[in-house]
Amino acid sequence: MTTDTVSLDQLVAWLARFRELVSQQQGYLTELDSAIGDADHGSNMTRGMTAVMEKIGVSHDDGTQATLVDELFKSVGMTLVTSVGGASGPLYGTFFLRMGTTAGPVTTLDGAALSAALRAGLGGVVARGKAEAGDKTMFDAMAPALDALDASLATGGDCVTATAAAFSAAKAGRDATEPLVARKGRASYLGERSSGHLDPGATSTALLFEALADTLGQAPA
Amino acid sequence: MIGIVVVSHSPRLAEAAVELALEMVTGVPPAIAIAAGAGDGVIGTDATKVAAAIDKVSTPEGVIVLMDLGSAVLSAAMALEFIETDNPVRLSDAPFVEGIVAAVVLAAAGASLDEISREAHHAMDAKQGQLDLPVPVVASPDDAESAIAGSAIAGSVTAEETLVNPDGLHSRPAASIVKAVSLFDAKVTIADLTTGTGPVAANSLMGLMSLGSRTGDVIRISATGPQAAEAVERLRAMTVDGFGELR
Structure with a gap:
């Protein structure tokens, strides 16, 4: 096994892949959101992640590109806060800001540090949205993903295996939101009528973990 | 401010x-x-x-x-x-x-x-009151106590007047009452004797609006405190004047 860490470049690649996935599935996310929300999740996330990649994705010769993980995630979080508009702005924004604070001024993350940062991000989402398990929110994809990540790392899994396990759990968590009655967000206004639809936030969160698994699963260059 | x-x-x-x-x-x-x-x-x-x-x-x-x-x-x-x-x-x-x-x-x-x-x-109280939904008629617990006690306390000052402005105690007159009351060292309450609602604290915009008082209703202005008499006289005069809305 090679040294099992995630580099700054891989984190940027993760965000680029996330942008690609939300952009590809923009129509689908918006369709989900039109069923139980205000039909803007796809366009909001695409706009937000496009702004993020404009901010961080190009190589800056003038040295403005983040060289440390905390700088990178702070920049990502603030860009989402100012460009998304909908509730996913403060939610994903807080997620990345907390990830950055916990990761600290480092250039790589090992499995434990990645897990700690993601956990802090989840804690931020919970603090911001007051969501609990089963509320039909992004929490329902993210919390099981992190549990699976930790379980894999605890049994000797490397980052590739652990993030693949996290993606599987995120998908399962996303799918499990379908029968739920929403208790948070715009969908909660619909009460029982929110049942029978996947939650758009849980769906974009599954894409976040798909992007992470994709990125780390690629053979190192 | x-x-x-x-x-x-x-x-x-x-x-x-x-x-x-x-x-x-x-x-x-x-x-x-x-x-x-x-x-x-x-x-x-x-x-x-x-x-x-x-x-x-x-x-x-x-x-x-x-x-x-x-x-x-x-x-x-x-x-x-x-x-x-x-x-x-x-x-x-x-x-x-x-x-x-x-x-x-x-x-x-x-x-x-x-x-x-x-x-x-x-x-929301004012709107709930207008729709006959259950509504807490007094916004401030402190003022509620003195409002209830006020009617029995010796030295409380009261006046009764009829609302003459066309729209009753809607938001603008209610706001002017709140503002006037803030100038005096007194605890002031207002009740609508015609409808039997109140008393509510006169420094509470939403409390006043929740009375739903209309033109022709008789209100009772009550006050306690060092400047009770001045406060009641001021509000009485404003009421008689139709809160400046009679022009």
């Missing part, structure tokens, strides 16, 4: 709500900052805009933040992580339009952050 921040998905909604509230202010209005829209014409909210708005109108007396819904609430909560001011900031759970009206009117009358926060929280 406290500052007011209005957070909305829509700049037009925020501007119109503020305009409506300013209609009801007679003197100097409070500083009001709007944080609405997410830039480039996007309907939404932006926590950094909210933080900038809070910093802009912050005063040592504090800032109250009124929000429409959904991400506006999340963005306002997140803004507290970005603000630079150390002055107190309160996020209000008030309904948007009612809360803005209550906050603007009371801030102009010199009310404290606590008072405004409480009034904004009770901002």
Whole structure:
């Protein structure tokens, strides 16, 4: 096994892949959101992640590109806060800001540090949205993903295996939101009528973990 | 005077709500900052805009933040992580339009952050009262006690007058009562003897509006405290004058 860490470049690649996935599935996310929300999740996330990649994705010769993980995630979080508009702005924004604070001024993350940062991000989402398990929110994809990540790392899994396990759990968590009655967000206004639809936030969160698994699963260059 | 921040998905909604509230202010209005829209014409909210708005109108007396819904609430909560001011900031759970009206009117009358926060929280009371829904008729627990005791306390001053202005105790006269009461060292209550509602604290905009008093109703103004007589006389005179609406 090679040294099992995630580099700054891989984190940027993760965000680029996330942008690609939300952009590809923009129509689908918006369709989900039109069923139980205000039909803007796809366009909001695409706009937000496009702004993020404009901010961080190009190589800056003038040295403005983040060289440390905390700088990178702070920049990502603030860009989402100012460009998304909908509730996913403060939610994903807080997620990345907390990830950055916990990761600290480092250039790589090992499995434990990645897990700690993601956990802090989840804690931020919970603090911001007051969501609990089963509320039909992004929490329902993210919390099981992190549990699976930790379980894999605890049994000797490397980052590739652990993030693949996290993606599987995120998908399962996303799918499990379908029968739920929403208790948070715009969908909660619909009460029982929110049942029978996947939650758009849980769906974009599954894409976040798909992007992470994709990125780390690629053979190192 | 406290500052007011209005957070909305829509700049037009925020501007119109503020305009409506300013209609009801007679003197100097409070500083009001709007944080609405997410830039480039996007309907939404932006926590950094909210933080900038809070910093802009912050005063040592504090800032109250009124929000429409959904991400506006999340963005306002997140803004507290970005603000630079150390002055107190309160996020209000008030309904948007009612809360803005209550906050603007009371801030102009010199009310404290606590008072405004409480009034904004009770901002639905007037509407519930008008629709005959159960409503707490007195906004302030302190004033409720003195209101009940007031009728029995020796030295309390009362006057009864008939409302002569065409629309009764709607928001503008109610606001002028709140403002007038704030000038006196007295606990003042008002009851509608015609409908049997109240008494409510006269420094409570929403309490007064919850009386639903109409033209022709007889109100009883009661006060205790060092300036009770002056306060009652002032309100009596305002009532007789139709709150300046008879012209």
